[in-house]
Amino acid sequence: MLTVEKLESGYGESPVLRGVTLEVRPGQVVCLLGRNGTGKSTLVKSIMGVLKAWGGKVGYAGRDLTRKAPGERARSGLGYVPQGREIFGQLTVRENILIGLEASRGRDGRRATSELQPTGRRDEDASKAVSKRGVGSEGEEAPKAADRRGGGRGSDEIPQAAIERFPVLPTMYDRRGGDLSGGQQQQLAFARVLAAEPELLILDEPCEGIQPSIVDDIRDVIRSIKSDGRTAILLVEQSLEFVRSTGDYVYILEKGAVAWQGDMEALGDDVVRRYLTV
C-alpha cells in the first residue's frame, strides 16, 4: 500500500535521506529503527509531505503522492502522530479530536486540518478554523461525521473510532489539551488521528517521555489496531522491547539509508550490536 522508492531529502543544503526504499503492506506493523540522527523522523516527515522530497518517489494505494501536500496525503488515508505529539494546547480535548475529523472530511473534497500546524500562536488559527465550523461552543454546528458515514448521529458527536481505545478521554472533553499529562496528550494525539480512520498510521516515537504504565496502554492500542486488520502501521521507535512486542517487519536506517531489513524474528543480537547499540 505504501511504497517509498529511492527517497532523498534533507534540510537546507544538507542531505539526510540518501535513497531510502521501503514498503508497508496492508495490516502490517513495520518498524523503523536506527541510532539517533540516522534520519527516521526525516523519513516519516518526507512520507507525509511535511518535508519535500529531493528525489525518489512516495506511492500510496497506486497513487504517486511525491508532490502532493500533506493535506492531500491525509485525505488519501495516511494518519500521522508526529514526534512530540503536537496537540493544540489552547483547544479542548473535544476540539482537538474534531480537528482530526477534518482529514477525513477532506476526503470529501474539503480542507484537511493536517494543513494546520499545532504550534504556539497557530493555536489561534486552529481555534478560528474550528469555530468557523462551529465546533467550539455549545449549540453550534460541528463537523458532520454522521453525514459522511450515514450514521444519523448528533452533529457534534465524536466518532467511536477515535475514542473506543481511550475511555479516559470522554471524561475530559472540556479540558484544554495543554493541561493534560504527557500520557494523556499521547492518547489524545492517537484519538485525533484515529478520528479520520486512517488506512496507514505513522507513529513517530509514541512512547518517548511516557511513563511505563501508559507505554503498556500504547502497546495494547497498537496491538488492537493490528488485530482489527484495517489499519497498517509504520512505527518509529527506540525501544527494542516495544518493537519486538508489536512489529512484523523491520527496517534499520544508518546514515540516511536502509542498512538492514527483515522479519521481526530475524532481528537477532548480532544485528542489534551492529546497527543499534550505542
Ligand SMILES: Nc1ncnc2c1ncn2[C@@H]1O[C@H](COP(=O)(O)OP(=O)(O)OP(=O)(O)O)[C@@H](O)[C@H]1O
Ligand atoms: N529541522 C532540522 N534542520 C536541520 N537539520 C535537521 C533538522 N531536523 C533534523 N535534522 C538533522 O537531520 C539528521 C536526521 O535527523 P532525524 O531527526 O531524522 O533523525 P532520527 O533518526 O529521527 O533521530 P532521533 O532518533 O534522534 O529522533 C540529523 O543529523 C539531524 O541533526
